Amino acid sequence: MHQSILITGASSGIGEACAVHLAHKGFRVYAAARRAEKLRELEGLAGGRITPVALDVTDDAAIEKAMARIAEDGATLFGLVNNAGVSVMGPVEDTPIDEWRRQYETNVFGVVRMTQAVLPQMREAGRGRIVNIGSVAGRIATPFHGVYASSKHALEGLTDSLRREVEPFGLKASLVRPGFINTPFGNQEQEQLQAHVDAGGPYADAVRAYKLWHAKGHPTAPGPNVVVDAVHAALTAERPHSRYTAPASNIGSLLLRNLLPSAVMDRFLKRITELK
Numbered sequence: 001m002h003q004s005i006l007i008t009g010a011s012s013g014i015g016e017a018c019a020v021h022l023a024h025k026g027f028r029v030y031a032a033a034r035r036a037e038k039l040r041e042l043e044g045l046a047g048g049r050i051t052p053v054a055l056d057v058t059d060d061a062a063i064e065k066a067m068a069r070i071a072e073d074g075a076t077l078f079g080l081v082n083n084a085g086v087s088v089m090g091p092v093e094d095t096p097i098d099e100w101r102r103q104y105e106t107n108v109f110g111v112v113r114m115t116q117a118v119l120p121q122m123r124e125a126g127r128g129r130i131v132n133i134g135s136v137a138g139r140i141a142t143p144f145h146g147v148y149a150s151s152k153h154a155l156e157g158l159t160d161s162l163r164r165e166v167e168p169f170g171l172k173a174s175l176v177r178p179g180f181i182n183t184p185f186g187n188q189e190q191e192q193l194q195a196h197v198d199a200g201g202p203y204a205d206a207v208r209a210y211k212l213w214h215a216k217g218h219p220t221a222p223g224p225n226v227v228v229d230a231v232h233a234a235l236t237a238e239r240p241h242s243r244y245t246a247p248a249s250n251i252g253s254l255l256l257r258n259l260l261p262s263a264v265m266d267r268f269l270k271r272i273t274e275l276k
């Protein structure tokens with residue numbers, strides 16, 4: 001009997017890699033995202049253990065429909081990987097409130113909606129794992145990343161509370177924090193930064209400099225497999241960690257962030273992002 005898991009944001013990048021790898025490891029994977037045509041490419045891989053599910057994590061009706069689709073198979077979900085995410089880049093001052101809402105609807109409220117949808121069946125089964133995909137940006141917020149970084153900071157607190165709430169029911173919750181990973185994510189971040197440069201204004205020169213630093217991050221970063229290994233560990237370890245950092249080379253920066261005074265961290269980030 002294969003354990004069933006639902007992965008959001010499985011049409012690309014980390015989520016797609018998780019779907020394929022975890023299906024190969026023997027999980028029955030429900031691969032969810034908005035682009036159904038991209039998900040169909042996964043059908044037939046890994047012994048046919050991947051089932052595409054069209055799902056927008058910001059849409060209550062779509063979530064209900066997806067849960068009904070999974071129930072039709074008679075599957076009880078063992079795992080939920082809350083991976084779907086978008087990134088809104090730009091200065092705090094210049095980012096319209098609707099863009100803040102778009103960020104939070106997917107990265108925070110989407111995680112809450114999905115978690116609320118699966119918890120009843122997991123509690124009833126007395127077993128289950130929730131794995132939230134956070135970010136190193138959930139602890140270290142560079143300039144012009146405040147919208148996204150704050151959404152990932154929210155997942156740090158949300159996952160801590162959740163873990164403590166569900167533990168008495170036999171359920172586990174972990175946060176996986178990727179650093180730069182080479183996926184299509186970086187391209188849309190670059191486009192947004194360029195739009196802020198083109199719009200001009202008081203931050204334009206600094207955003208241009210930051211964009212040059214940011215451009216080097218994703219193409220030279222490891223692929224999604226480093227994150228997949230952490231997600232696999234969170235789903236299968238007898239005692240999963242509360243947090244996984246992938247790749248592990250980011251642990252040093254996170255330790256420094258915890259130890260150093262903010263003023264020192266500010267100077268450090270200014271230097272590495274090459275901002276004046």
Ligand SMILES: NC(=O)c1ccc[n+]([C@@H]2O[C@H](COP(=O)([O-])OP(=O)(O)OC[C@H]3O[C@@H](n4cnc5c(N)ncnc54)[C@H](OP(=O)(O)O)[C@@H]3O)[C@@H](O)[C@H]2O)c1
Pocket residue numbers: 008009010011012013014015032033034035036038055056057058083084085086106110133134135136177178179180181182183184185186218
């Ligand atoms: N790449 C990195 O450097 C990095 C670093 C730290 C954390 N992360 C986190 O890792 C996760 C995956 O990112 P990635 O790098 O794999 O990016 P990606 O390749 O752009 O994939 C993002 C996925 O999220 C899905 N998605 C976006 N909005 C959605 C919505 N409303 N409902 C359902 N699915 C939605 C997209 O599918 P559709 O468009 O088909 O819906 C896509 O499958 C995100 O949470 C991101 O914040 C990434």
